[in-house]
Structure formats: structure tokens, C-alpha cells
Amino acid sequence: MNNFPLSVRIKSKVKETPLVTTFTFDYPHRAEPGQFINVWLPGVNERPMSIAFDDGKAYTISVAAVGEFTKLLGKKKVGDMLGIRGPYGQVFTWKPKQRIAMLAGGYGVAPLYFAASRALKDGCKIDFFHGARSKDHLLFAQHVPKLKNTRYLPATDDGSAGFHGYNVQAWQEELSKGVAYDLVMTCGPEVMMKVVSDRAFEYGIDAQISVERYMKCGFGVCGNCTVDDLGITTCQKGTVMPNETVRKIKEFGKYHRDAVGRKHLY
């Protein structure tokens, strides 16, 4: 049980969009879809990031340069060293040959793309509802459509690609048509995932939801990521949780807490 940062070198760096870069690390972390790692920039800070891919030999993270930390991370070059702790957290799970709806919002596409690529090996069939503000923000749009046995169903707020509206509306249309899903997986903005949780509950579909809270330690000790009223830590009991658990989290879709524990409404 070692929770010190492990020094790893950047093996390759690929620009996905003007903002997003995918880094590959040459280290067998053997992370599963839905898990996260804590990325440490020595002397700067450390942030949890979801694993975008892991083939057992190397793994990748996709980083949007939007804040001070991610901008600094984006400047790192091939061969540079970072610290990595983890992988932490629960994983997405499925049974062979299931019909799965995946609802990805924004950067939530990364772990779901990883989950899809694994689930396909078990004969699953996937409808991938990919939501973003506009066409330019559809991260991984070049990768997801290449997956076998997958219907790629993008949805954009401005209608610049795919369905004009939210991905949950596109999913709702499929449900109305009578498409029967065995399982729903979702990762993205909480207000979107709250709708997924409610809809899945109404339709009696199993759902797995990635609940993200402000995390520090990653191993269930600091307590910053506990949720009301269950009081469980999302870093350990999540981030991926079954809908039955999520429905007991009273703050889900309503508020979250910052680094000092203060509530912020969604």
C-alpha cells in the first residue's frame, strides 16, 4: 500500500483539440475504466484526472488546458517527468452482450470511450450519446465513431453537429422509440447526470454514474469528498457508483463542496 507519487516520464503527447492534449505514460498501471490518478507537478500542485486509456502496457490521460495547473501540465514535453498516484476509485462494470447507453458530457467522454472499448470485447452493443456545447468541443469525435458495434450519436447545444440539443434529449428519443437498454453509464456535468439518474430510475434501467467531488488525498482519509447524507468518500466508494447509491446522495444535482468544505449550489 504505497500512496507516494511514482515518477513517470511522458512517452508521447498528442493534441486532440486546440485545448486538449493526450499524454501517454510508459508504465503498466493496469487501470480500469472509470478510475482516476492524481497527477503531481513537483513543487506546483496535484490534481485528480481520469484515465483515458490503459492497454496494460501504457496509459493515457487527456487534459484540457483551462486552469493554471492544466496549462502548466500542457507545457510539459515528451521525456519530462511527472508524479502519479493511483489508480484510485471504482470502475464501470458490465455483463457480456449487454445493450449499453453511454451518456458523455464534455470531458466525460474520455473514461466512457475507455469503457466502451473494453465492453465491446465482451460483445456489448453501445449507443454513445456524446454531448457538448458545439462541434469543436466534441472531444474524441475522431475516435468514438471508429468503435465497432457502436452507434455514435453526438448532440450539440448549438446544433453544429448531430442532434440539436442535449444528449439526454437524444437518449430520451431513443427510449421513446422503444429501444431497450440493459445498462446506462454516464460521466459529465452533474446536472446532466442527474437527469440520467432520474430517467434511468423511471425506466427501471441499471445505471452507473461518475460522481465527482473536490478530492485531495484520493484514499478516503482527508474527507473532503464526502457526500450528504451518506457521508461516504467519493474517492473510494466512487467516483463510479450504482444509481441505487446515487439516489441516496441528497446533494447530488444540488450542491457540492469546495476545498474548505463550503457548499456551492449547482
Add this chain to the structure above:
Amino acid sequence: MADLSVNFCGVTFKNPLVLASGILGITASSWRNVVRNGAGGITTKSLWLNEHQGHPNPVIIANDHYMLNAVGVPDAGVKKAEEEISLFLKKRGASKPPLIANIIAGSVRDYGVIAEEIGRMKPDILEVNISCPNVESEFGTPFACVAGDAARVTKEVKKALKKVAPKLPVTVKLSPNVENIVEIAKAVVDAGADGLTVMNTVGPGMAINIESRTPILANRVGGLSGPSLKPLAVKFIYSIRQALPEIPIIGTGGVLTGEDAIEMMMAGATLVGIGTGVYYRGVEVFGLAAAEMNAWCTANKVKKLSSLIGTVK
């Protein structure tokens, strides 16, 4: 089933295992989760008068041997404390697991102000943190490191409580990083402390990532905790108990099992705090250790666990 209950300054705990301050413990729901997992009571994370930012990450690192932390005592201030404490007191259930409110401040005067604010919220016990090794860069040497400073804070807290909660028991959390802990303990008790919490984390210590040649904690240094510190804690508790046999002690430091807790009680502790133990055994550590204490008592024909307190002379 042995009787595991203990009485600390008139407050009854169903078992002596309490969540130590600083681990989990930010919200009422998290305190209740700890109680559901078998704790006899809980201690809040340190409460400040105003919002206090913690340190950047990493704030906690750990391995099989130790934990090093410099979370930096983040807190949102008294308004949030009131919301969470009142929620816990309202929802804690018929068994009434006690709440120990832990307070911290940067000046003697502010200790009085926060004590008064928190005292009004009717916690069962007030614990005064004068020994955090992780805010030294902000506030200098902890008050717990100088007998006179430790006594001044204690007096100020007791004075402030006279108006709002004169019967609220006060325990002062001592630092192990001193030359003579018994001298500090005596000064604090002379100043009016009803109990003592022994001990805070050790150090601070430092861990360096050799590839980047950088200290890992963003604060560079942090308080050391974990199983190997238990003998230190046991010795400090023992020495204080010998010098001040009437003063109840909350023992903390490296407790992972029921046997560890029993050892600490024999040295002189009435309550036993578990913090880093949550890392090694999960939040389930409280129920596991309570069951281990019960099994030990049964096997050794001890009917009342509290009869073991301070039995090692």
C-alpha cells in the same frame, strides 16, 4: 459482551474509540458515517473563526510505515460549523454519540472568540488544538511547545466559556514535539483544562521525491503519524498519568487495533482517538477495533473495559 463504555469528564461513550481530529470529519454526514461504523464518538476537524485555506496538494502521502500530512487545517468558518454541528446533534439518534468540537486559532485572543462561538453550539466536549505542526509558517511555533503559551490559551478558552457554557469540559491537545511534555501538561491543567489529548502528530517531517529532487508535500513538511508512533504516545500518556492521575486523557497516536487501544488505556487513556488507522483499515476500523477489544476482554475475563484505565504503574 464486555462493558466497553467509558466516562470522560461526565460524558458517556458506548466505547472509548473516537474519530481523531483531522481525519474525515468535515460534515455531519461524515461524522454519522463514522458512528455507523462503530465509533463511540467523533471529533470534528479543527474549526476556525473565519475561513482558513489549506495547503495546495499533495497534502497527504502514506505508505505501509507512516503517513505524512500537511492538509493545512482548511475550514469554512463558524457559520458552516454551526450548520454541521446542529445537524449532527439533531440527527445523532437515541444513543447520543458524543461530539467533541476541536477548535484552532492563530492568537490567544482568537482562541477565546472561537471557544465562545463553538461553546454556544453545545458540543459535548471542547478540544483545543494548540499543537498543529502544519501551520508553523503562518503562525510560528505552536502554543503547545511553550508552557506559558499553552496555559494562556487554556485560560482564555475557560474564561470565554464561563459566559456561554461553563460546564463544557475542555481538553487541550498537546504536542509531542517538546522537551518535557509533563511540564506542559501541568501548566495546562493548572490553567483550568479538564482533560488532555495526547498527542498531535510528530515532527514535522519531510519526504523528498528523488527524481524531481522536490519535497512531495506542497507545504514541504508535514506531521508524521502511523503505527510506529504508538510507543511514543503510550510513553507520553503513561508519564502524564503518573504525574496527574486525576486528569482524564484522550490518547491518540498509531492505534490500529483493539489491542492497541487497550494498551493505551492501560497507560492511562480514557478515550482513544483513531485517525491514521482509517488509512490502514478503512473507516470500518472503529467497529473492528471495538470487536477486538470485546474479544480481548472476554478472553481475559475483564467485565468492564474502563477498569483497565491507568492500571500500568
